[in-house]
């Protein structure tokens with residue numbers, strides 16, 4: 001028997017569609033079902049175990065991350081899948097009233113990784129918006145780059161959350177993880193990072209009407225963060241070690257300062273790219289090829305499709321020209 005697709009957006013509402021007609025068969029409220037107020041739009045299927053994971057945030061009694069775990073494809077429909085879902089763990093967001101923008105998360109063989117980014121929804125504004133008119137999500141956003149990005153990782157088997165405070169050196173805004181994987185004693189986290197919040201902040205109706213165009217330098221680049229697993233026990237990390245990453249070839253750095261781990265990323269390519277597609281068999285494992293679309297802004301990278309070789313850093317580029325795509329090397 002074929003199964004119907006279940007689709008989801010950042011609000012966390014889940015919709016079961018008829019797989020032939022795409023008619024909506026049922027709609028499920030995440031607050032009623034799981035007590036979460038948003039969910040990632042990109043649930044991840046663990047190919048080894050068949051479990052599907054998602055991450056949500058609940059906002060009542062202080063913002064908290066919630067890890068949702070759906071059992072292997074034994075579900076007859078969305079209602080059944082939701083009934084069988086378990087909350088693997090919950091843990092507090094770093095700020096009780098500032099809710100990180102959540103769109104995707106990462107998964108390696110043993111861990112689920114989420115990033116609390118400094119582009120927030122203000123909980124007080126969110127709650128007051130329920131009773132107000134004329135407010136859009138952007139009106140509830142706050143960008144606080146001084147907070148940097150906090151990385152969390154959770155053990156998939158035990159639900160145990162690593163307590164060490166792990167922060168990026170530079171703040172970034174992102175929509176999508178590319179992939180996460182483990183090599184030796186390192187957890188590698190690849191993310192499409194934007195250096196600021198301009199993409200969202202500048203897309204007001206006023207700006208669009210006056211011909212505002214996004215800028216290439218605000219568009220995402222693919223960046224690699226490497227978390228040395230020794231960081232699971234901060235007491236074992238020494239401040240005198242300039243880079244805690246060992247046994248993995250990268251220019252990324254991780255070091256201890258003030259009882260925290262700071263991550264400096266490796267920029268895998270200067271080419272502005274996003275909205276990736278990969279062979280899903282490699283999800284959670286080292287990945288070589290990634291297909292992306294070009295930058296949001298009018299630029300060298302605009303209106304192009306890339307095939308990026310992470311190993312050699314070569315890029316094949318297709319550009320739309322006179323109704324056909326040409327390959328640019």
Ligand SMILES: [Fe+2]
Pocket residue numbers: 041042103175176
């Ligand atoms: Fe997405």
